[in-house]
Amino acid sequence: MEKRVVFRSAWLPYVLVAPQIAITVIFFFWPAAQAVYYAFLVQDPFGQSSTFVWFQNFRELFHDSTYLESFKVTALFSVIVAGVGIASSLLLAVMAERVVRGAVFYKTLLIWPYAVAPAVAGVLWAFLFAPSIGIVAYWLRRMGVNWNWNVNGDQALLLVIIAATWKQISYNVLFFIAGLQSIPRSLLEAAAIDGASPLRRFWTIVFPLLSPTTFFLLVINIVYAFFDTFGVIDATTQGGPAQSTQILVYKVYFDGVKAADLGGSAAQSVVLMIIVISLTVVQFRFVEKKVQY
C-alpha cells in the first residue's frame, strides 16, 4: 500500500530512520553475521587463533548424539506444548464466549499469566513439584507415584512442559476469543435453524472459520516453545538431568557460554536460524493467503 501524499525532503527521512537502522545494524545484522561466520570456524583451545573449516562444525554437530538428542527433546517439547496449549485454550475460549454472566471476570483471570516471566513460571512450578517439599509432589507421592524430577529425565521434561504450557494459555485464549468474536452470529443461527446441534456447529462451522487463528497460534506456539522457554529451562532444570530437558536453544547457550565451544554453538545458531526463518516464511505465506480481513 502506498500513500498518495508524501512530503519532500532530501535529508529528513534519513535522520528519522537513522536510530532504528543504527541499532539494527549494530545489534542485529552484525551479530547475526558473526554467528554465521563463527559457524565456519574452529577456535584453538586458548582462543588465540581460528581456522576456517567449512562445514566441519556442522558435520560434527549432526554426528553428535547429544545434539540429535536435543533435537528430539525440542521436537517433543514443542509439539506437546503447542498441542496441549492450543487445545486447552480453545476449550476455555469457547466456554468463555459461551457464558453471559461473568465473562469479563473469567477473561481477566485467564489472561493475567501472560505477565509472568517464563523463568518465574518455571520457578513456581518447580516449587509445586519440588520432590521433597512441593505440594503437588506430596499429592503424587500420596498417590504412589515416585516423583523426583532431579533424577528422572521424563519427569523433568513433564515439569517444564507444564510450566511452559501454563504460561502460554492466556496468550492463546486471547487470540481465540478474538477469533471467535469475529465469526458472524448469523452463521450460527442459520445452522441452528437448519438443525445442527451445538457440537456439530462447532466442528463444521466454528472450527474451520477459526483455522487461520489456529494456524497462526500453532506457529507462534512452536516459536515460543523453541525460544522463549529458555527461561523456564534455565531457572529449573538447566537442561538436566542428563540433558533430558536440553532443548536446542538451551544447548546453544550452554555450549557457547559454559562449554566455550564457540564454533559448535554458532553452528547450532545457524541451524536454529534456518528453522525459524522457515517457520516465519510458512506463516506469512500461509496465513496471508487464508486470512480474510
Add this chain to the structure above:
Amino acid sequence: MVENRPFATFVAHAILILGVAIVAFPLYVTFVASTLTYDQIVTVPMPLIPGDQLIDNYAKVLGSGSEKGSHAAVLPMLVNSFVMAMGVALGKIAISIISAFAIVYFRFPLRNFFFWMIFVTLMLPIEVRIIPTFKVASDLHLLNSYAGLILPLIASATATFLFRQFYLTVPDELAEAARMDGAGPLRFFWDVLLPLSKTNIAALFVILFILGWNQYLWPLLITSDESMYTVVIGIKRMFAGGDATSEWNLIMATAMLALLPPALVVVLMQKWFVKGLVETEK
C-alpha cells in the same frame, strides 16, 4: 450460544472455573508460601492458608535478600527491572514511530532497502544470535550497564510495523490539509500524527513493558555485577540448586514481587493490552 441450555451453561462454567483454578493455583500457592517461615514450608505438606510472615519475608527480601544462594537485596533489582522495562518500551516506541513515519510519508532512495532491513529483524529472535550480540555489547563497553540491558533489545521491528499499518489508514487528506495549512513534515508529525497515535502507543507500551520486564536470557548474560541484576534474574540466582536447601519462603516472596508489576499492568490496562497483542501479531 444460540439456544438456551442450562445444563450446557453449567458445564461451561464448571470448565471455566476449573481452568481459572489451574491457572491461579500456582499463584495462590506462591503467595501463601511467601507468607510462611522456611520451616513451615519444608514440613510437608505445606499449609494452604496464608501465614503471618508476610511483612517479615518481604522486608527481608527487599532489604537483604536470602541467606543461602545470592545475597542481593531485591529492591535494587526491582529498580533495575523497572528501568529496563521502561527503557525498552519507551526506546522501542520512540525509534519505531519516527522510522515508520519516514517510511510511510516520504519517498527517498533506499527506502525499500531500509524497510526490508527492518522487516528482517522480525525473523530472528535474540536467542539465536545471543553470543555474538554479547560480544558486540562487550566490545562497546556496555556490560553491566543500563544501556547494555536496553539497547540490544530495541532492535526488532514489531513496533515499526504497527505504526506503519496505522499510518497507512490515516486519510491522505489530513496530511494534505496540514500541508495547505502550512505545516511541514515535522510539524504534521507532532501536531497531527502523534496525537492520533495515542491509543497505539498505549497498547504498545503495555506489551513492551511486560516484554522488557520479563527478559531473561539477555540480562543473564550481560550482567555479572549483582547491583545490575533484574528481579527475574535475581530469583534464579537465589536458587542454591536442588530443592530443600533453597530459602523457599523468600524465593516465593521474590517471585511475587517479580510478577506483580506486569500482572497489575495487564489487569489494569487490559483494554490496551489486548489491543496491543492483537495488533502486533498481524
Add this chain to the structure above:
Amino acid sequence: MAEIVLRQVQKSYSKDVRVIHGVNVTIADGEFIVIVGPSGCGKSTLLRMIAGLETVTAGEIAVGGRVVNHVEPKDRNIAMVFQNYALYPHMTVYENMSYGLRIRRVPPAQIRERVQRAARILELGPFLQRRPRELSGGQRQRVAMGRAIVREPAAFLFDEPLSNLDAKLRVQMRLEIQKLHRSLKTTSIFVTHDQVEAMTLADRMIVMNAGVVEQVGRPIEVYDKPASVFVAGFIGSPAMNFLPGRRTGNEVDLGGVRVPMPAALAQAAGDAVMVGIRPEHLQAEGAGPRFAFSVETVEALGADSLVHGRVGEGLISARVDGHATPQVGAALSFRAIPERLHFFDAATGKRLAA
C-alpha cells in the same frame, strides 16, 4: 490580485499516461468558476495542481500574476475545502480553524478575531469547543469552510465538498456557498460532478471530459450553445435528445423526419450529422419540424411527465404537463422550436459552426 491563469497545463503520470491535455483558462479575480465533468475526467487533478498537491508536467499556473509551479501549497496563498472535510479529529473546531494561522505565527488576538468572524458567518459559534466527531456532516463541512475563510486567501479551492452530504443538505449548503461568495467575493474554483451544482453556483463553467476541456462559458451559454455532444448531453436535466441522421443539401434525414439546417452550417458539415433537441423544447404546436412517435414509456415527475419513444434510429423524450397522462402506445406529435435545434458533426461530436 487574485487572478488565476492556466497556460497549456498538462499532467502525465508516465510517458504514456497523460491525464490532462493542455488546459488554457483565465479565471478573473472574484469569479466563482466551476469545473464540472464525470468521474475520472481529471477535474480533481486539475484542482490539486492549482493547489500544489500535484506536480505540473508541462505548462504554467499563475496565481495573482506569479507563476507558482514550484511554489509550496502553503505559499500560494490559497485555501482548500476537501470532500471528506479533512478536519483534525483530535482538535476542537476552534483549533482546527486556527491551525494554519498558528503555524504562521499570527498574533493570538488576531486569530481569535478572524475565527470568530468566520464562525459568525457560518453560524458555528456554539460549536467552537467541540470536536469533529460530535458534529453532523453539514456542520463539519462548515468547519472546513471556516478553516479556509480565516486564512483570507487569494482564492478558495473546493474539491467536491457537497458530495458526502445527503440531498436535502446539499441544496441547503449550495445556497450557503452562494451567500458566502456574494459577501466575501473571493476567487473560487469549485469542482463537482453534479451539473445542477455547476449550473446554480457558477459564474462560468469549465466542462471537462477525459482530461480535455470541452467548453468554458457562463451556464446559460453552455446550456444554449453546447460546444460538443458531450457537453450537450452532460448539462441540462432531463438530458438532450440525440438523433443521428444523413445530411443531403440543407436537410438532415433522421429516418422519417426531415430537419432543415441553416445553410451556413450545412456548408461546413459532412454527411453524418447528429441533431440535438432538449425535451423541454418539443412543444405541442409550432412551426418547426414535426416529431411523431408512439409512447413506449412514461415517467411521471409531478409537475411534468417525460414521455419516451423512437424516431428514426434514435430515442426521443419530450416533456409534457404532469396532468396530461398519455398512455403507453399513444401516438404523440411534437413540434421542435427551430432556434433550439443543435447540429453536431457525428464523427467529431463538435458543434457545427458557420
